[in-house]
Amino acid sequence: MNARNKLAILAVGAIGLACAAMMNAQVQSSTDTAVQGKAHDVQVERATVLVVSGNDLVLKMQDGSIRHIANVPETARATVNGREIGIHDVKPGMTLEKTITTTTVDSVITTTQSVTGKVWQVSPPNSVILTLEDGKNQQFKIPKGQKFEVDGQMVDAFGLRKGMIVKATKVVEVPTQTVQQQAKLTGSMPPPPPPPPPDQPVLVVVAAPVAAPAPAAAPAPAELPKTGSNLPLYGLFGVMLLAGAACTRKLRKSFN
Numbered sequence: 001m002n003a004r005n006k007l008a009i010l011a012v013g014a015i016g017l018a019c020a021a022m023m024n025a026q027v028q029s030s031t032d033t034a035v036q037g038k039a040h041d042v043q044v045e046r047a048t049v050l051v052v053s054g055n056d057l058v059l060k061m062q063d064g065s066i067r068h069i070a071n072v073p074e075t076a077r078a079t080v081n082g083r084e085i086g087i088h089d090v091k092p093g094m095t096l097e098k099t100i101t102t103t104t105v106d107s108v109i110t111t112t113q114s115v116t117g118k119v120w121q122v123s124p125p126n127s128v129i130l131t132l133e134d135g136k137n138q139q140f141k142i143p144k145g146q147k148f149e150v151d152g153q154m155v156d157a158f159g160l161r162k163g164m165i166v167k168a169t170k171v172v173e174v175p176t177q178t179v180q181q182q183a184k185l186t187g188s189m190p191p192p193p194p195p196p197p198p199d200q201p202v203l204v205v206v207a208a209p210v211a212a213p214a215p216a217a218a219p220a221p222a223e224l225p226k227t228g229s230n231l232p233l234y235g236l237f238g239v240m241l242l243a244g245a246a247c248t249r250k251l252r253k254s255f256n
Helices: 003-023 231-255
Strands: 027-053 056-061 066-069 078-080 083-085 095-123 127-131 137-141 148-150 153-155 165-188
Touching: 095 137
Parallel strands: 078 165
Antiparallel strands: 027 056, 027 095, 056 066, 078 083, 095 127, 095 165, 127 137, 148 153, 148 165
16 A cells, blocks of 8 residues: 555545534534413503603693603604604694503523533542543533433433443423513694684774754743742731830830
């Protein structure tokens, strides 16, 4: 056999070993997720826009409380009357509705790891050193209750012996819960203002000249009734004369 043939044989052998190392993974691992349950929770918040100032909003919630939302991002979007709007399109009087959908998924993640190798050293029940298919030694911790397959038989760590070809499989199940939340913001424009009342007839006032009132006539002098006479006046005058005469006679007697 010449040198060229020897080199060819060695090359083929090296290629064969490389392929064997690539085809046989040292530690194989697989993960599977099984969904155990799924729950949905939907919450709806309604509010009326009171004030819009830049990127700040003041809302009146459905329960009557007032909420201030500061620094609304420019990327925030709402669907109002079928049109997508941003914060600068929001107007006082708009009605906003936020629907929050929370999805909770309960699942179990199962991780399966398997390894095949030759026992190099074993320290039961804690660890074992295996010579893997690439010729390297690797130490593995032995989980509690771990079983090994040897020639079709299942043995524990105390049944391992140096030189045995073993295959071990480790299965780990981890329950997990994932929560996803999705928010959708919709709204509607405020109702249009009521139309103005129909035209009413206008009352036109025209100034008309007013005649000055006539001066009032002077009142007529009072007159005695037709049935009146001067007789009582004459009687009073006669009484006064009689009284004067009586006084005169009395004075004369007093001087005599």
